[in-house]
Structures are given as structure tokens and as C-alpha cells.
Amino acid sequence: AQTVTQSQPEMSVQEAETVTLSCTYDTSESNYYLFWYKQPPSRQMILVIRQEAYKQQNATENRFSVNFQKAAKSFSLKISDSQLGDTAMYFCAFMKPQGAQKLVFGQGTRLTINP
């Protein structure tokens, strides 16, 4: 079974700073997908960024980028020029593309951006 670990329960940075959230996972699969989801306070969970394991190039979406280290089974999220609206719970998630294609989530990191 796959497991996902986020070792930082809470983080806090000042607006405009860069912050990196850590995620490690354990799997014997060679083909899989990794995601970062954001859950703002009392709001819907939304996808931040997605990485296919077979792609060596790290995914980027505007201010959000990942550092995907397949051999180390590490998948960190970097948020550049952080904004107050980035305040949220961030979840790292793993998915096998076969079968149910269910998400296995990490414990989450509560990120607070301070003005």
C-alpha cells in the first residue's frame, strides 16, 4: 500500500516570501501521479499542481512549482512571492493510474501567510 507523509504540520511566512512544503511517499509502483491540493479555510479543495512520475521535468503553475525527486520519493511544493490568499491547508496526494484511481493523501500542512 502507498503512504504519503507530510512532516510539517504547520508553517508560517511573511507575504512575498518563498516557502517550500515537503512531501515524501512510499510506493513500489513505477507509474503514478502526484498532486498538491489546497483547502482554504471553509472553502473547496482545489488542485494546485500535478506531476506525472514518468516526466523528469518538474511541473510549474505560475508561482507554484514542484521539486520531484523520484529516486528519493520526494515531492516538495515551492510557493514563490506568497500572497495572503495562499493561506490554506495543503495536501500532497498520490494516485495510481490503474483501477479506482483513488487519491492517497498526506496529513496536510497548514500554511499561514502573514501580512
Next chain:
Amino acid sequence: EADIYQTPRYLVIGTGKKITLECSQTMGHDKMYWYQQDPGMELHLIHYSYGVNSTEKGDLSSESTVSRIRTEHFPLTLESARPSHTSQYLCASRSAGGPYEQFFGPGTRLTVL
């Protein structure tokens, strides 16, 4: 507008009551999921469906049941609510093919007294 909806958003109910949490999506997605989010915020899959008339249990054992009679509708039922069922329940859906993103509803926060 294509979206995924959950009702009610908040529910406070007494022990022993039967409840149904509604989930509907207008995106025509085949796959739908129910996740339970505990107070520590961890998410665990409790049910999923490949499509109409398909339901499967997830990774976390749950006393709830689900049905999938229509593509767009995936309700979750608790026959007899207990305080241990107090949690947030998130519904999600995605299309059968790529790019594998799951779309989440706003959640139902259930409190059983």
C-alpha cells in the same frame, strides 16, 4: 456551470437518526468518491464508484452506505448516526480518462450529538 455540489453544508443531528448526505455533479464524470476528513484534517477514502450501479468500499472502514443510480448523483447514508460519525465528508468526481484531477465539493460538516 459545471460543478460538484453537496448538501447540506452543515448538519447537527441526534444519535440514532438516519441521515443522507447528498452529492451531485454536472460534469458527466463517471468516477465519484467520498472522503472522510477527521478533526486533524487527514482525508481517508470511504467509498467510490466507477459509474452507475457500481459502488466499492474505500480504505477506511465506514458504517455508511452509498448508491449510484444516476451518473450525476452519489448519496451517502448513515442508518443510525453516532457521535463517532462526527466529521467532515467530502465528495469528489473525475472523468474516466486523464488528466486524473479530482474535483471536490464544498463538503458536509456533520455533528452527531
